[in-house]
Amino acid sequence: MIVVLLGPPGAGKGTQGEIIAERLGIPRIATGDVLRAAVRDGTEQGLAAKAYMDRGDLVPDSVILGIMKEVMSSPATEKGAVLDGVVRTVPQAEGLTGMLAELGKKVDKFLLFDVPEDELVNRLGGRVVCENCQTPYMGRDPGTACEKCGGRLVRRKDDEPEAIRNRLEVYRTQTAPVIDWYDDHEMKVFKIDADGPVDEVTARAIEALKE
Numbered sequence: 717m718i719v720v721l722l723g724p725p726g727a728g729k730g731t732q733g734e735i736i737a738e739r740l741g742i743p744r745i746a747t748g749d750v751l752r753a754a755v756r757d758g759t760e761q762g763l764a765a766k767a768y769m770d771r772g773d774l775v776p777d778s779v780i781l782g783i784m785k786e787v788m789s790s791p792a793t794e795k796g797a798v799l800d801g802v803v804r805t806v807p808q809a810e811g812l813t814g815m816l817a818e819l820g821k822k823v824d825k826f827l828l829f830d831v832p833e834d835e836l837v838n839r840l841g842g843r844v845v846c847e848n849c850q851t852p853y854m855g856r857d858p859g860t861a862c863e864k865c866g867g868r869l870v871r872r873k874d875d876e877p878e879a880i881r882n883r884l885e886v887y888r889t890q891t892a893p894v895i896d897w898y899d900d901h902e903m904k905v906f907k908i909d910a911d912g913p914v915d916e917v918t919a920r921a922i923e924a925l926k927e
């Protein structure tokens with residue numbers, strides 16, 4: 717089963733993605749992770765990405781898509797994958813749909829994690845991440861230690877209040893049209909109420925996957 721997670725920053729996609737992937741027995745694939753892995757392993761697309769990164773440029777969608785294709789045609793994703801943060805713009809939605817079609821695959825479920833904006837601002841403002849393993853924590857002070865790896869917890873620059881508003885604005889202008897695009901192409905996006913305890917949100921997501 718291939719599942720695409722959609723939703724604004726702070727909606728809990730990363731946390732839910734890991735839980736859902738484990739329940740389904742398939743890997744969670746996040747763009748940043750596969751990009752880092754491809755660069756580290758020196759795959760063809762990873763080397764292409766590295767050339768952009770070394771110049772300080774953004775890695776273009778075409779290269780990211782190439783990396784996703786490498787991942788989606790590997791044995792690790794034979795049973796499917798939970799794709800987190802892979803689709804943020806309409807061109808990326810088009811690209812993913814086309815790339816999977818080339819592999820004879822398609823997305824089985826789109827889950828949109830929905831949280832009111834005020835709650836997102838609260839969550840993101842209270843979030844710190846491990847400098848080392850990137851695990852996010854809520855309500856912890858920067859400078860304390862990560863429970864997973866002992867790394868230092870830091871507040872990311874883009875979790876400062878002004879940056880948060882800006883990220884939500886980017887989401888509204890870039891990602892919201894993705895929902896319409898899927899609608900127009902008769903791919904149903906299931907909206908999950910993600911304002912609540914983690915286990916309740918997981919239960920709603922699992923329910924939607926069964927539909």
Ligand SMILES: [Zn+2]
Nearest residue numbers: 846849862865
């Ligand atoms: Zn850590």
